[in-house]
Amino acid sequence: MSKYKMHVLVCGGTGCHASESDQLLEDLKTIVTEKGLDSEVQVIATGCFGFCEKGPIVKIMPDNTFYTQVTPADAREIVDEHLIKGRKINRLLYVDPENQEHIADSKHMGFYKKQLRIALRNCGFIDPENIDEYISRDGYEALAKCLTEMTPQQVIDEMKKSGLRGRGGGGFSTGLKWEITSKSVSDVKYVVCNADEGDPGAFMDRSILEGDPHSVIEAMAICGYCIGSSIGLVYIRAEYPLAIDRLKTAIAQAREYGLLGNNVLDTGFSFDLELRYGAGAFVCGEETALIHSMEGLRGEPTVKPPFPSVSGYYGKPTNVNNVETFANVPVIINKGADWFASIGSENSKGTKVFALAGKINNVGLIEVPMGTTLREVIYEIGGGIKDGKKFKAVQTGGPSGGCLTEKHLDSPIDYDNLIAAGSMMGSGGMIVMDEDDCMVSIAKFYLDFTVEESCGKCAPCRIGNKRLYEILDKLTQGKGTREDIDSLRNLSYVIKDTALCGLGQTSPNPVLSTIENFWDEYLEHVDEKKCRSGQCKALLQYIIEPENCVGCTACARNCPVNAISGERKGVHIIDQATCIKCGACLEKCKFNAVFIK
């Protein structure tokens, strides 16, 4: 059926593009045609292979040969030797850095693939609305194994041994949490899944629920078995209609198969699930606020202790875990705690899903083993910074996290390293910024978000964050002083020390981490009234270059505040006091006479 016998895939990702992959593609095509092979061999450009440091990459199908650092000069040899004679070219094969062996086949290059999908194992693979597809991928086997072959304590021990830590950001040991809840004595206990994903730019949990809802259901049932609960509640934001639909479908199917409900798998264990909808308040991601919201009360946090594992939903012991945490559970049971613990770094086991967003080429959802470096994530998986710009920072942990800079690029990502670097794991949003982003404005953006989302219960968060926002706004207006930066810092520490819940305690992090890492930029805003990235409009000056101005009057006619004066065919001038920095003159000028200083 297939007309072509061979395909030559040339990486067309940004990284490879920069090292002449387009020339290589053209040369390969020309030579293939020249040799009369174009009816049998197809040469085509593909997306990024995610191995940019060894680019340009050429992959030959169907034998899966993987050539690295191929230059246009190698094109002829590839055609003559490989395509015609079927001999692999050794010097272009990837060399295993450990044993110096040439690796011919990309399937044996385990280390080449930076990503490992555990939580996302079924995402994009199975039909989420078909329970059979989940079962055919070992679905519900972990639950069956727990119910029939393991005691609750054995399951808890396995979870503890695996080293799985909460993926919502806090990083508390999942096994330990289960154990504490299991030891609380009560007639009723609850398993809650926190699907209130609120960080700007984060969509890991939504994707898991939309792509693999059964994995969460199965894990919640396992948790129920361990802690002695027969009711699970999923707190999901109403803004996720598709995730809600798929979850409902999945719950109905699991009930039909007898995998939820009374007497699951004929073992006497009963467990069922209900959904609770959140109205999209960021603070409701905090477990006590989440529980209050589920009870129909205002979504406000309360002081811990008591922890939910002792007194949670309606005062009963409640185990709250995040979606991604649950998605890891069935795999740990199926493949064993040792397997899971072999992945990742010393104190952070397994993988983490990140939502890559911002100024990066391959925006998307990725899952990497803990301990992968930021550089690998941004340059190899993410395909580098958009439009070839310079990397400036990456924001992790959402409004509670901080910014990591170039000096952090090579440190491995895990819970402890991120905290040491002044940020945090958070739920997994990763927003990449380039040289055009102003760090003072970024801090202001996050404070704007926190001010909006603060529940208003405690003064440090309600009033303090508002003040932080106002000072940052003053800086971006060019009205800040050095004392303002000191106040920012002092106020931040006070809020951190005194706020009631996680939201307030972490809200100054974006301010502190940008002051720490981008001190120069803060000083420029204050001392020189300058914003190097041109984001703070108030600090810009639009100026007309007299030599280029021909006096066409286009700028003056389009200025909404009549700040531009000048005779027809004479040089025009912008009155800086009147100018509102809207940029209309820059846009309208056809002679490149307007520029920004």
Added chain:
Amino acid sequence: MGQVKSLADLRKIKEDLQGKMSLRENSNNPESLVQIRVAMATCGIASGAKQVMEFFIEEFDKRNIQAVVTQTGCMGYCFAEPTIEVTLPGQAPVVFGYVDTKKADDIIEKYVKNGELVDGIIPVNYETIEKK
């Protein structure tokens, strides 16, 4: 299907299902099916995955090609939505990004009918738990 009553039951269902699937995958029968998975998470649907999926179903029918078109969750390639994965009988799956109905038409005419790849291929850049 009735209720699952034990681990053995579950394993049996699994084996049956896997058997069916591998029969589908390994068959050398030229009439065996072309399989297409369309990434249908919120991001994909917002970029037009639903129209693309309908297009495939209708066009395979019209052009008389035996194919199974199923939906799946997010493949993670949000920069290239809508994304689809095409598995031709006896071949490794290929993921295509930026698939609108025009590209879908190209994929049917060129790749499905002739084995000729079209632009927009996304190399799979992750490992699965089965291999690890």
